[in-house]
Amino acid sequence: MTDTPLVSVRDLKIGAVTDAGRKVEIIRGVSFDIAPGEILALIGESGSGKTTIALSLMGHARSGCSIDGGNIRVGTHDVTAMSETARAGLRGTEVSYVPQSAAAAFNPSKRIMDQVIEITAIHKLMPRAQAEAQARDLFRALALPDPDQIGRRYPHQVSGGQLQRLSAAMALIGDPKLVIFDEPTTALDVTTQIEVLRAFRSVMEKTGMAGVYVSHDLAVVAQIADRIVVLKNGEIQEVGTTGQILHAPRHHYTKELLAAFEPVPHVPAGGRDAPEDQAVLEVSGLCAGYGALVNGEPRAKVLQNVNFRLERGRNLGVIGESGSGKSTLARAIAGILPAYRGKVLLDGQKLEPALHARRKEDLRRAQIVFQLADTALNPAHSIGTIIGRPLNFYHGLRGAKREARVAELLDMVRLPAALRHRLPSELSGGQKQRVNLARALAAEPDLILCDEITSALDTVVAAAILDLLKELQGELGLSYMFISHDLSTVEAICDDVLVMYKGEVVEALPAARMSSEATHPYSRLLISSVPQLDPGWLTGLEQDPELVAAFAQR
Template identity: 80%
Template structure:
């Protein structure tokens, strides 16, 4: 029998809260990983999956410490090593691919310098050999221009390319174990497929073992040999990927699987062609950079037109760079459009939000993707929610405090959280606060920009349910921007498909999968991961889809 590469026994990790109380967050976890095997750790936010994965490198987050159990990596006793000895393992025997590749790269240094840096730190090989090996990895990871992409800066490549470059950085030291920490969570479905295919190919060629941290069972199904289901720092279930997907034994695993089957959205009735829409956009053009001859240096949106009826929801889907978020920012006035017209309930909106009335600003609110960056980390939740109450409604004192309590209740958060900072909340709680801040204005239209893409499946489903509930109670309309068609179908009445700044298809959401005719729409539909271990292999064998990938 082959000796395991990784052997974890009775792992216990504790944390110290802000009040000084000690709590155990990983409670006696044990598992093995064989050489060449990929094991997925799945569970909702706070389940301990990333904490466990980081511990395999001997690393604990600030305020946390490994206080029990053992971790063996090959011949090394990771828990018994000094920090200096652990540092010698990182990048050579174990490496890490983060969720946010953008945060992993230094924006002021060229990509090649950063990819080969670990070979210099550990004296693994001469610089020329390291660069040659990096170019081999770039080819293996299906990166464009593998001989020259290393000369670029991080901002000069796409998100999907940067994620694969972070993999090259992790793999250049020939590690035995690679830790993938939700590396495709924020990617659009087509880019996600390219990244998954590249990861799987390179791992197979190098016979490397892997730990894949994710909340997305459909993604895990394409890359993992075994799955460990975690909740509250405890293993709920462990088995082969096929077994977990087809015959889950634990109720929590079944709950995770059920979250992939959202309740179909019941479309709101159309109000008729003559009714005045809450939002109408005609021939909108927007971009970035200096304006010359009436046009920006980089033109993104090109003649986008649509209407959103009151009480209905419009989904906008497309890959990264298609113009979805630019459209939301142009409608909100954050990025002034240079051509076209925007009307809110029949009244024209000026391109720049600084030129709009306070009432126009109040009626159309935007909720951003990352609550971590959208919420001021130095302000309490009460202050964050109170500011729009004062700005739009002049509320102060007891009246404002009472309304803050109502807003927290509306998004199903306890009033006791009002005195906390954003850093003291979970990802799902922060997104609810983000939504409550928009609701504080008492809007009629909310622009939701990828607000569930960074959340685990169970929490994302809860946020969608909350949005539906608020819509029923407050008669809201949503423009829901996403790269996930299944999410859009769960909440939207109509869908716009965007590619390279243009609308290429518009259909009712309920008919999207069956009636879409544009090749790119069909590609998006086909790219939604399935809870099927053979889905990605089947896609790779479909010549029509492969041709669509190449042309897009």
């Protein structure tokens, strides 16, 4: 590294205009440097300004936002003083971007190779043949399968982990000096995340490019960053080397982030020897899949002979990679996807496979909370209307009684009653997920199926949601079935765990003994793939290559 920084940000101020037309400052006097070849992480909870600052390094401000003060220099370029045309020339050549959602970055109707090398044609960087050869070299460096042919596929023909690495190839093809990684592994399961992190770090080390890594996951940041900038409310709280931030944090907010990374372990409920009639949910021989039925069976079979029981007042975790059948299981239990074989019993009463055939009382007692509150909440309805609908449907509440109950439910999920007048777009991610939960609680259920409900939330907000779920369970006597690919989340709230692989339950254990007593090779692979708060963890990670290959579905 040289003494002259590649990136220099001084007193950066970014403003935004609210829906009411009021101007607010969202980035308040941020300053930092990035040396050539250095990877700097920006961490903090949702709304801290991480992505806003990262995008400003390309001279880009989101809709409704503007760079109002300060100076950004990248190499010899004064980004803040450049025209928009000049900034466009900078993007993809000097500075490039790897998005959180690779799927949204690709055009589904164009082949992968055409999209990866497109920037080379736009900026006239090299002939097509040379660009394709360079792309294939990047595919190899990023450990993509069949690097000579994968470019001929369409985006839907590759897995999520592969698509995320292909989006990195798209960012690297122009040989930029700085690459911005915007939460690129957040949506990936733990085993896929390991592969992607290894590939990112390997290619960055080989090329000597500098990077900005935006994340709320400290364990991921620990594996890839040289230094960390801790942000809150658009201001820097602390800057330090990765080792110093992780092991000797100075600011109380950094300490709070570290504490939130390690949730308080769940204290198992009593009564493991409860009688049979205490099972709130019992599933036996459950089979489900997708597509038209042929001879009574779907074309694509997903769940195969799933069996388990969940005792009243206890929580069951279901873990596994993307595609293992976790969410399909939740949908089959809820009746959204009718099972074609097997039984689901709620308090000993058989539930009809299809949602429309179930009694209103069955629907009321088993509620589901979905992963993405953004898509689960009607954007055109107020929060009060959203929570009020199940109150009317299940309990016949109207008028003042319904309004009073909406206020009670908002208080139950620790939200102010005044929020009932707002639209979902006016709430943060954590607030929306609390509304999602309040809507489920409005039915007064016995069982709540939680489908990856914290995976899209930052560490601090996710920890708060888990604490809330524990409190509500104590107050209301609820049982949860918790779908997740995050083992620490499952350990924080569940009594027992099912491990799923390719639609089958391969292991079942008490959550407290999962890490130490799991024996199935796939369970052990999952457990070993959970990142640790140790900068040397990924380098020292030793996994049986035959085991990884045997369970690879990425």
